[in-house]
Structures are given as structure tokens and as C-alpha cells.
Amino acid sequence: MSETQERPYHHGDLRRALIETALVMLAADQNWTFTLREVARRTGVSHAAPYKHFRDREDLLRELARLGFVQLGESMTQAMSLTQSSVREQFIAGAQACIDFALCNSGLYRLMFSADADKSMDPDLHDAAMKTFTILLQLLEEGQRDGSFRPVNIDALAAASWAQVHGLAMLAINGQLLEEKVGSEPVLAALNVLLDGMCQ
Amino acid sequence: MSETQERPYHHGDLRRALIETALVMLAADQNWTFTLREVARRTGVSHAAPYKHFRDREDLLRELARLGFVQLGESMTQAMSLTQSSVREQFIAGAQACIDFALCNSGLYRLMFSADADKSMDPDLHDAAMKTFTILLQLLEEGQRDGSFRPVNIDALAAASWAQVHGLAMLAINGQLLEEKVGSEPVLAALNVLLDGMCQ
DNA sequence: TTCATAAGTTTCTCCTGTAAACATGGAGGA
DNA sequence: TCCTCCATGTTTACAGGAGAAACTTATGAA
Numbered sequence A, B: 001m002s003e004t005q006e007r008p009y010h011h012g013d014l015r016r017a018l019i020e021t022a023l024v025m026l027a028a029d030q031n032w033t034f035t036l037r038e039v040a041r042r043t044g045v046s047h048a049a050p051y052k053h054f055r056d057r058e059d060l061l062r063e064l065a066r067l068g069f070v071q072l073g074e075s076m077t078q079a080m081s082l083t084q085s086s087v088r089e090q091f092i093a094g095a096q097a098c099i100d101f102a103l104c105n106s107g108l109y110r111l112m113f114s115a116d117a118d119k120s121m122d123p124d125l126h127d128a129a130m131k132t133f134t135i136l137l138q139l140l141e142e143g144q145r146d147g148s149f150r151p152v153n154i155d156a157l158a159a160a161s162w163a164q165v166h167g168l169a170m171l172a173i174n175g176q177l178l179e180e181k182v183g184s185e186p187v188l189a190a191l192n193v194l195l196d197g198m199c200q
Numbered sequence C: 001t002t003c004a005t006a007a008g009t010t011t012c013t014c015c016t017g018t019a020a021a022c023a024t025g026g027a028g029g030a
Numbered sequence D: 001t002c003c004t005c006c007a008t009g010t011t012t013a014c015a016g017g018a019g020a021a022a023c024t025t026a027t028g029a030a
Helices: A015-031 A036-043 A057-082 A087-104 A106-112 A123-145 A153-171 A183-200 B014-030 B035-042 B057-082 B087-105 B106-112 B123-143 B153-171 B185-198
Strands: none
Touching: A015 A036, A015 A106, A015 A183, A015 B014, A036 A057, A036 A183, A057 A087, A057 A106, A087 A106, A087 A153, A087 A183, A087 B035, A106 A153, A106 B057, A123 A153, A153 A183, A153 B153, A153 B185, A183 B123, A183 B153, B014 B035, B014 B057, B014 B106, B035 B106, B057 B087, B057 B123, B087 B106, B087 B123, B087 B153, B106 B153, B123 B153, B153 B185
């Protein structure tokens, strides 16, 4: 918004600006096919400038993914905190928040779980993903403590839950849940099928 | 194996040869970062030759994905047919086959469910994916008929099942089920959690 | 036998990633 | 106050890749 200036030599916060441009482009093409040069161009800097902030194109993608996990975690936490009722209700709220996030940020969500955001390459990205995953795990533990969930191996519950939520999110993104014209029903129905198996 | 000849001008079955080369490269780098030129080079033809068989690089990727769905469907069908016991057992056999396929062909499996294999761009790919999906759907219908599965909306069962199986496959590929050193237990455990919710 | 055509090759242009060398200007010490 | 360092920019350069166009070669049908 400061176009009065003739753009000073130093941008001020180019790193953030590049990220924001990339996020916009990611939302547009869904497929992170954008080039680093194009990101630089749209941000109004030379094509080599991004290399002062990101090692390469994949490094930028991993940072986008990391921020995505942070945001997803916040969305889930907030949604779950709004529901002070049963653990089961909280689970559904968190899952719905995840799926809503995926639908609203489908390109980003896909990137987060794609091989292009290689978590073994970036400890920070790995940590961010794990932190988000932990939100779910804590809820499962709480549910087992208060007797809502069956006392089976918690890894089984975690695997089933995460697989279910992530799987539904991917199906939702790909429109494979909506083409049966059932609105948001199938998500809730599917979650309840799983929860019936988890609860005692 | 026919290196006695001086490589005739016409390859014979270049299309298949390109696909096979690409599959090998996909297995190697997992991430389909290979270029079309490299595929051509390794197949021993000029870099423009592939364009006689595939519109562009993505067209080749979609064909790989299509073949992957065919192969996955065959694996699942075969595994399920070997188990002539309960529908529940058949479900587990099919799911395990899918997850095994994903582990054995992780690059291909990832490609099949990635945005780079855009199903809206290729009716054949879409059909192949749907045909594989139908295997699951038929089993669910059969299970509802014989009373194994609850008579809830079948779309809910389908969404839950597919989400669960695909989600577990992705977790397995990413090594997120093995790092807890529990062998193949968590997969089976997670499937049983879901099945407990599906069965009556 | 001819020749249309499918299937290869060569050549060309534009674009990308990324390295290297250079420029700029702000912050901290003399 | 001025100087100098260095993070952050730009310019230049080059090796590839995508893909189009024009050219070549076998092959099979008429």
C-alpha cells in the first residue's frame, strides 16, 4: 500500500512478502507449479533475490507447508476449545476444523501432505507437523482417561483417527464426497462410524 | 536385450518402453521429478520422440497413474478372492493389499493420489480410479445384504472405509506407523477399530 | 511399385534454476 | 561525524528443460 515511494533498494521484509505471494499463487493454481522467478516477479524484486531467503524452490515450499501446519493446529485447537462438551464432540469439532481447513486451503493442504514438502529434509517442518498431530493424540488420551474411548492400544486409535480425518479431507478436496450431493452429511456420518468403533 | 541390432529407426513399442523407463525412475526418486528428456535419454531415443506418444510430461504421469489403479484393483481383487471367509475378513484382506501395494510402489501410489495426476483431465484415469473404488463399494453392499454391516447410508460407509484405507496407506508410506516399532500391528488394529464401528 | 503416414530426429526459441560477481544502504564502532 | 561491514538486493551468465516446427525414414495399403 506504500506505492508513493519508488521502492527502496531494501525491501524491508522480503521473506514474508515472498511467502505471501507464494501463498496467493498456491491458492490460484492449487498445484504449486509456480516458478521461483514468477514469485520474485510478482513481488517486484529481481529473480535472484529469493535466494537470499530460501536455499531453493523446495525450501520455500517447505516453509509454506510449515506455516500451514501451524495454522491448521490453531484452527483445530480453537474449534475444539469452543466445544466444552464431550470428548466425542470435541473430536468431531477438531476433525471438521481440519477438513474445513483443507477445503478452504486445498492447495496448501495438498502441499503439506505431498512429497514436495519432504519432512525429512526440514526438522522445523517435521516438528510443526508433529505438534499438530499431538493435538489429536492428547484428545485421545483424555478420552481414554475419562472412559469415553476404549482402552485399546492408543497407537491404533491414533492411526485410525488420523487416517480417517486426513482421508476424509483428501476425499473432500477432490470433490469425491460432494458429487453424491449429500452436503456435509457424509463427513459427519463417516466420523460417527469410526467413533462408534472407538467409543465404548 | 537385443543389442545385437544397431537400433532400427523405429523402436517397435516406444510407448511401452517409455512407460517402463518412467516407472523405474519413479521407483527410484519417489517424487516424479524426472524430466521427459531424461526418460527419452534412458530409453535411447531423441528428446522429442516421447511427444509422439504423450502430449506432455503430465500426460505420461497420468498414464502411469492409470496403470497403477488397474494394478491396485487387481491386487485387491486377488487378495479378497483368496479369502472365502467373512465379509469382514475380505475387507481386511483388500485393505491390506492396498496398503501393501502402497508400500511396494510408494512413488506410484503417491502419484496416483497426487494433484499431478489430475483425474479431471483424463476420463480414462478417472474411470480406472472409479473402477478400483467400486471394488470396495461392492464389498460394502454385500456386507450390508448379508447383515454383517450396519444398514446405515452406504456413502458414509464408503467414505469412512476409503478414507481409512487410503489414510493408513499414506501414513505407512511416510513411515509414521513403523517408527513406533509395532510392526504391522497398528494397521490391523486401526482397521478393526473402524470395522467395530461398521459391523453390527 | 508408389506413396501417404506414423514414428523418429534435428533444430530452434523461450523459460527456469542457480551460481558468481557486483551494488547499496543501514547499523555500530572509531 | 564518518567509515566500514555485511545483509540484502541486482546483474550477468550458463546449463539444462519444455515444447513447436520442419525434416527424415520405414512401412503397409492401394
